[in-house]
Amino acid sequence: MQHFQESIYQLIVETSTNLPADVREAIQAARAREDAGTRSALSLSTIADNIRMAECNVSPICQDTGMPTFIVHCPVGANQIEMKKQIIAAVAQATKDSKLRTNSVDSLTGANSGDNIGPGTPVIHFEQWERNEIEAKLILKGGGCENKNIQYSLPTELEGLGKAGRDLDGIRKCILHAVYQAQGQGCSAGFIGVGIGGDRTTGYELAKHQLFRAADDVNPNDELRKLEEYIMDNANKLGIGTMGFGGQVTLLGCKVGVMNRLPASFFVSVAYNCWAFRRQGVLLDPATGAITKWAYRKGEELPMQKDEPAAASESGERREVVLQTPISEEQIRQLRVGDVVIINGPMHTGRDALHKYLMDHDSPVDLNGAVIYHCGPVMAKDAEGNWVVKAAGPTTSIREEPYQGDIIKKFGIRAVIGKGGMGAKTLKALQEHGAVYLNAIGGAAQYYAECFKKVEGVDFMEFGIPEAMWHLQTEGFAAIVTMDSHGNSLHADVEQESREKLAQFKEPVFV
Numbered sequence: 001m002q003h004f005q006e007s008i009y010q011l012i013v014e015t016s017t018n019l020p021a022d023v024r025e026a027i028q029a030a031r032a033r034e035d036a037g038t039r040s041a042l043s044l045s046t047i048a049d050n051i052r053m054a055e056c057n058v059s060p061i062c063q064d065t066g067m068p069t070f071i072v073h074c075p076v077g078a079n080q081i082e083m084k085k086q087i088i089a090a091v092a093q094a095t096k097d098s099k100l101r102t103n104s105v106d107s108l109t110g111a112n113s114g115d116n117i118g119p120g121t122p123v124i125h126f127e128q129w130e131r132n133e134i135e136a137k138l139i140l141k142g143g144g145c146e147n148k149n150i151q152y153s154l155p156t157e158l159e160g161l162g163k164a165g166r167d168l169d170g171i172r173k174c175i176l177h178a179v180y181q182a183q184g185q186g187c188s189a190g191f192i193g194v195g196i197g198g199d200r201t202t203g204y205e206l207a208k209h210q211l212f213r214a215a216d217d218v219n220p221n222d223e224l225r226k227l228e229e230y231i232m233d234n235a236n237k238l239g240i241g242t243m244g245f246g247g248q249v250t251l252l253g254c255k256v257g258v259m260n261r262l263p264a265s266f267f268v269s270v271a272y273n274c275w276a277f278r279r280q281g282v283l284l285d286p287a288t289g290a291i292t293k294w295a296y297r298k299g300e301e302l303p304m305q306k307d308e309p310a311a312a313s314e315s316g317e318r319r320e321v322v323l324q325t326p327i328s329e330e331q332i333r334q335l336r337v338g339d340v341v342i343i344n345g346p347m348h349t350g351r352d353a354l355h356k357y358l359m360d361h362d363s364p365v366d367l368n369g370a371v372i373y374h375c376g377p378v379m380a381k382d383a384e385g386n387w388v389v390k391a392a393g394p395t396t397s398i399r400e401e402p403y404q405g406d407i408i409k410k411f412g413i414r415a416v417i418g419k420g421g422m423g424a425k426t427l428k429a430l431q432e433h434g435a436v437y438l439n440a441i442g443g444a445a446q447y448y449a450e451c452f453k454k455v456e457g458v459d460f461m462e463f464g465i466p467e468a469m470w471h472l473q474t475e476g477f478a479a480i481v482t483m484d485s486h487g488n489s490l491h492a493d494v495e496q497e498s499r500e501k502l503a504q505f506k507e508p509v510f511v
């Protein structure tokens with residue numbers, strides 16, 4: 001098995017940097033359905049650019065490379081202890097090479113292990129089979145979409161949909177509700193895996209396993225096939241759209257699996273995966289561990305199409321405002337929801353640990369007129385020992401809702417960039433203080449990394465690389481105003497509209 005570790009390393013690199021062809025196909029189809037020039041169409045075109053860049057740079061598609069989860073099938077007698085050691089070594093190497101972000105954090109102290117290795121990480125499942133080959137599959141599912149997983153216990157009462165009973169129609173309602181509750185926060189348009197039955201643990205496991213099915217396969221169970229088709233036809237009527245900007249395409253795939261349950265329990269578990277649906281697999285020679293075949297069609301088979309120039313020109317109607325940091329209140333008050341803002345100048349990253357810290361401490365840098373970017377980047381040092389940004393898309397902003405309004409006022413921040421939007425408390429602070437919330441395209445980590453021309457410095461390295469406060473010299477960072485200083489929030493609007501649309505699915509369908 002002299003090649004096993006190297007093969008697993010290749011699997012990790014391929015999964016993190018190159019979306020497979022079936023996922024690309026689903027994204028291309030979504031692009032064809034959105035009207036040119038709309039926010040959703042523009043976002044999908046940025047997503048397509050980002051997929052191309054990640055492949056070309058051999059760098060992470062999204063900075064959140066998730067919880068590395070391996071499922072390994074091996075012949076009877078294969079040495080699983082040895083394989084496990086080599087998988088762990090390959091994960092550590094891929095992290096060192098900036099193909100994975102340092103993503104393993106001590107839950108009590110917050111300390112980052114720095115190499116993705118720690119109690120419970122990576123996740124490795126072994127199963128024996130009677131074939132004379134090894135199959136290793138990997139999914140890199142990020143934290144933002146993981147937070148949008150949801151488990152229902154039937155019977156229940158669902159917002160907008162009424163009673164969901166212990167039958168196929170109740171399951172149908174749960175799945176639609178799962179898509180609704182995710183809004184844009186899991187970087188829609190997404191893929192969902194659904195597990196019917198099991199207990200709380202195996203139900204979620206079954207849901208996650210569905211994500212390993214090819215996006216274009218057909219469910220062999222006729223009832224489940226009909227359910228999947230129904231969901232694909234109807235979930236998109238919710239109008240949530242790419243990144244929750246509104247639009248025709250909210251869901252890119254739906255796969256449903258079933259297992260037995262206890263008489264007293266009826267769980268419907270939903271695993272939500274962002275568009276950056278990173279999963280791949282390899283078949284290996286059991287003697288050498290060399291790769292004999294890839295489990296999913298590789299990305300190269302389906303190059304992402306570039307936008308027609310005509311489509312780009314339609315976006316010309318959108319107001320574009322270039323801002324140099326620090327930004328004044330007057331400049332901010334002129335911005336409205338829907339404007340595209342291009343930011344130049346110094347910008348600072350800050351996410352969970354920093355926001356908590358700033359509540360009762362001073363900032364190490366002056367934040368008056370500043371832009372805070374909710375982002376946990378992948379960083380590396382170049383040959384001269386200088387930090388460079390390797391991947392840097394936004395993180396889900398709503399986690400900072402308890403702090404953000406107070407911090408904006410305390411430090412005089414004028415713009416917050418993130419994704420998925422924020423709540424009423426932040427909206428009020430934006431209005432009172434004169435600040436805006438800018439939505440960047442979640443997952444577009446290569447696209448945004450290019451905007452960071454220089455790393456000026458870093459504070460709080462003790463929080464770990466993703467949570468540290470990076471000071472970045474920025475050029476041409478584009479984001480959309482989705483919450484302005486006049487009380488308008490695109491997120492609140494889309495959520496309300498989709499809640500109203502959800503009610504059209506109240507009546508029974510599968511009886």
Ligand SMILES: O=C(O)C[C@H](O)C(=O)O
Pocket residue numbers: 063064142143144145185186187375376394395396397442
């Ligand atoms: O941790 C991150 O960088 C992003 C996260 O996956 C998110 O979607 O919020």
Ligand code: SF4
Pocket residue numbers: 062063064065141142143144145185186187274275276393394395396442443444
């Ligand atoms: S930022 Fe978005 S694309 Fe990246 S892992 Fe999180 S949910 Fe997925």
